[in-house]
Every structure is written in C-alpha cells, then in structure tokens.
Amino acid sequence: MANIFPKWTNHLPIQILVAGGVLFISVIAGMTYYFTPKYTRVGYQPVQPVPFSHSIHVNQLGLDCRYCHSQVENAAHSNLPTTQTCMNCHSQIKLNSPRLATVRDSWKTGQPIAWVRIHEAPDYVYFNHSAHVNRGVSCVSCHGQINNMAVVWHHEPQSMDWCLTCHRAPENHLRPVNQVTNLNWKPEDEGPGKDGKLRTQQEIGEQLKVAWNVNPPVTCAGCHR
C-alpha cells in the first residue's frame, strides 16, 4: 500500500499541538488584557462641552469638591453642578471668555449643559456616594487625582473585581472623614502615633474601621438589590 501522507506530515501533529497551545494562550492572555474594564474603561477621556479644568479650580483656586458636587454627602448620586453654580463666580470673572460661551448660553436659555458622562455604574448596581464619603472613602479612591486633571478621564477600572478588592479589605482606603475631599492627603499627614513613629495607611485604616464599624457588604445583595 502506498503512503497516503508524505513523510513531512509525521511532524504535523506536534506542530499543530504547539501552534494550538500558543494560540490558546494568546487568546486567553489577549482577552484577559483587552476584554476587561482595566483596558476597556480606564483612560476614557471624552471632550466636554465646556473646557472646564479641575486642575485650575481645585489646585490653583482651592475649591472643595463639595462646592460643585454639593449633594455628595447626602445623596446616593453625586450631582453635577448646575449652570447657576458656575455663574456664582463667572457672572463676575471672565465675563467674555469664549471658553465660557456654552455656560452663558445655558444661563440665558435655561437649558442645562450637556456634560458627557464618564463614570457610569450599570443599572443593576446600587451605589451610594454618601455611604462611602461619610465613612472615610475619599473621592481619589474611585476617581483618581481629579485635582490634577485638566480634562477628566476614567482613572480606575470600576469593575466588580475592583469594587470587591476594597470591600474585602477597606482598611487600605479609609481616611479621616475631614480629609475625604483632600485629594493630596497622605497617611504621613496624620503625624506620628503614640510610639512616635509615622502611621501607615493600614494602621489608620484598621483603627477607623473599628471606630466606625465599617463592614462593607460582600454578598450579592449588597450591591445587586
């Protein structure tokens, strides 16, 4: 009987196996990197209707987050400022700046400014801002150093994995409540402890966790109500 397959095909099975293995690992690695919120969300930086710079307003002028996002301590939703909030100052400064034309139009017509939403929890997730900021979770933990951003971008993945990492170990993110809107706060700022040494984030966090009975839910119904 003549050979059905030529001799070189003897190596084919092992080659197919190796190529298949490489392909499999590449697909898994590719999906792990490209198909997760670490890649799909982080870095999202849409162009906003008004070139508002958080960096100028917070770092240079020293505005507190809560001056504009005024309901963050009281409500589940952290509100965006109304045009009236902008006009508190801009009725007197930079009256004719072309960069504020949209704000003035809004002020005249009463039509709110159509800000482009960046951070959006899915509708099956119940998230409450006030529950977090009133227990010492800073803005920076979820939004990054907004105070340094000229144009805001999505800084954290905000995936379920990311939420649970903090819910399972909140001590890594807790700080004194009066420092929640201080995005430049560092654990060293709290000064030395009783032993004279500077305290770490873990020490501060553990202490606050006990003091405030911080016990974040890790069951499904905690967030998916």
Add this chain to the structure above:
Amino acid sequence: MADTAIETAPPAAQFDPEMVRQVTKLPLVTNNRDFHWVTEKVSGIVEMKTPGWWWIAFFPAAVLAGCCIGGFVYLISTGVGVWGQNSPVMWAWDITNFVFWIGIGHAGTLISAILFLTRQKWRTSINRAAEAMTLFAVICAGLYPGLHVGRLWMAWYLVPVGNANAIWQNFRSPLLWDVFAVGTYFTVSVIFWYVGLIPDLATIRDRATNKVKKFIYALLALGWRGGNRHWRNYEKAYLILAGISTPLVLSVHTIVSFDFATSIVPGWHTTIFPPYFVAGAIFGGFAMVLTLMLPARHLLGLQDLVTKKHVDVMTKIILLTGSIVGYAYIMEFFIAWYSQNPFEQWAFLRNRVSAPFTKWMFDVPNAPYWWAYWAMMSCNVISPQVFWFRYCRQNLWIVFTICMCVNAGMWFERFVIIVTSIANDFLPGSWGMYAPTWVDIITFTGSFGLFLSLFLLFCRFLPMIAMSEVKGVLPAADPHFHPPGHDAPGGDDHSTGLGAGVRMITPAPSTGH
C-alpha cells in the same frame, strides 16, 4: 436451563436436529456469518450509494432540526421570555428536555462501559450506535440549560475561570456540579467512542476507492496498521476508558437529580431521587436504543448482527429498570402519606395523582396535572410489564410500540417532577399553571430532528457496528475453533460467544443456512 441442556447434549456424532436448531439459535451473529461477511456488510453501509429511504428520513429530520435552530435564534435575539415559563413555574420544558435527553445518553455509556467490564459479549453489535446516540443526546441536552441562562453570551460564567468580577461559582450548588458532570460525560464519551472507532476507520480507509475518502478516513484512523503493538495499546486504552466511564453512568444522573433533591420544594426534596433517576435514565436510554436500532436493523439488513437475542436482552433491561422506576413512583407517594407532611401530600395527591378515575379512592378535586401523571404511570410502569412474556419480547412491532411509550413516558416523568412541583407549592397565593408557547414546542420537537439528523449522518459516514469487536465474538475467533467439516471430535470446546459456560455443538455442514 439452557446451559445444562447444551452441556449434557449428546456428542455431535449422534446429534438430533432439534437440538442443533436450538443451539445454533444462540450465537451472537446468526447464519454462520464469517469475518469477511461482517466487513463487507458493515463497510458496505458506508460505501454504498445513498439509499432512497435515507433521504426520505433525512430531509424531514433536517427541516425539523432547522426549526429547532431557528427557534433558538429567535429566543437568543428576543429574550428567554419567548418560552412559556414564568413565576411560579421558572423551570419548565427546557429543563424537562434537558433531563430527558441527558437520561437517554445513559444507555450508550452503560452498554459501552459497564457491559464491557462485565464481559457481556452481546454488547458488541450495538455499542457503536448506542455510543453515538449518547453523544447526540448529550448535544441536544446541552442546548437547553445553555439557553435557559437567558443571556447565552454569559454562559461561560458556568465555568470556573478567572473573571473581572473577582467571584467564583457557588461550589455548594449542584447546578455547577451538573455542568462538570455533563461536561466530563460528553468528553469521556467522545474519546471512548472515537478510540473504539479507530480500527474500523482503518478498515474503511483501506477499502476506500476514492482519493478524498481515503484521505479523510486515513486522517481519522490516526495511522492504524493493526499491528500487535497497536492492538495491545488499543485494548489497554479501551479498558482504561471503560473504567473511567463506568462511574459516569451513575454519577451524571445522580447529580442531575441533586438539582432538584437539594431544594426544599415538595416533590423535589426527595432522597430516593439519585437511584430513581439513574434507573430511569437507563430505562429511557434502552428504549431509545431500540427505537433507533429496530428500524436501522431492518433498513440496513443487519438482522444477523443485531439479532432477536439482542432485542430480548434489552427488553429485559427495560423491564427491570421500568419496574425500579415504578417502585420509586409508588414509594414517593407512600412517603408523602407516611411523612404526614401536608405540603408533600399536596404535591403528590392534589397536584399529580387525583384523577377522575381515582374518585372512589381519594375524594378530592382533580389534580391540575393528573393527565401528565397518569400518562407517565401508564407508559413507564404499566406498558413495559408486557415484557414478562417471551412473545412480546420477540415481536418487534410490540417492542417498538412499547419503546415509543417509554420514550413518551420518560418525557412526562420529567415534566411531572419539574412542573407539577413548582406550579402549586407552599403559598396558594402564588399558584399558577404552566402553558408552553410555540417556541417551546418547536425547540422541543426540533431537537428530535437534530438528534435524528446526526444519527442518520452517523449511519451514513461511519461504521455503525464495531466490526473488529463483532469479529472477536464470532466462533471463528476462538483459538479452539474447528471449522465445520474438519476433524470435529464431540468432546472439544466450541465457543458460542456466550463465555466458557456454554459450549456449542458443531453444526453439521448440511444444517448450515
């Protein structure tokens, strides 16, 4: 006792013709067929021109399969709400169909694994087709839970792989173990089936006249040459796979039964479920094997390979497992009374049993699903009892009819367990009736089309009888075999293919058919 009769038979020199008639009836391959005939017969099915009946069977089956796939596409694109289940009946036809199909697969694994380990030689001429049936049944079964999750693209959540949610599946849930059980079952069954196919694929390859066919079968035969070393490795691999498959016969349906038994729903929360489900699976599976093999045997002229003896043995298994299932039904009912649990009693008496014709016994209103319960009872428990009679085991029309009853009855069994239990459970305020939608109907009936299409393709393109194994049980495979007409002294052992206990008196050449 047949064995004793043969053992004490007079020597061949002075045989009586009646004895020869009885004894020659026993072999696994009738009409003294030889090795060459087996090869020609089985390979011939693959090599012949496609017969007309094949197209007549395949066309409607393929159309039905298309309807099934169309129904699934509609379901995926619209949402799982196109099926009829809704509160309180959240599991309905889809889970019924899943359990129905997965159960059917069990006969194939039992034949291929357990009967192999227990050296039941009659398995050889039906194991290939039964294993193929297992695979196709598991494919049909797997569709339903996949679609039941609603969002098919999230079905990979069933598998414990890393994800961006930092959570694992609930390892205490039987539903997860169901995924593992069915996945393992399918994988092992495919490998077992394929390993068994290799020597026969090589036969088809060697006989192929056309270059394309030769190439494809050569690829599938993995370079099998039939050498001593090949056979030694093959036998070892086959034995190991049989060992791996054996626990699966018991474990898969046990875990499927846990899906129900670990809940607290009256009618589901029952410790008898695992053995009852396994017996039911084998029962339904053998009925389906016969449903497929009886027409195939007739249409393909396999009467000498799949003999009445095979049918007889399988009907006895149906009788046994059907009686076990009947015992389980009655025991569930008894326990509902014996436990004095009002919810359990309600589930059985008021949801299932009480029918117009039981008024004389239970004076309660008719159960909403009494027709389903009594369809199950009559098809699964009463109908197989006819197999106590040899006449009914030998009459293929009766066998086929009873097998069709069992097929229907086993579907009704799952429907009764699933739907009647949750339609009316603890709170009368949340009671409801279930009605299927047209999507339910086409996705269920269509699965038969899918199943039959796959089986017909299998019959057409792969050797549907394990040639090499059948040859191994022919008398000529026995090293002590003396061909008729040679020196055949009366005292010599002659294999009948029934093991060492049974000897065959060499038939005289003149009596051979």
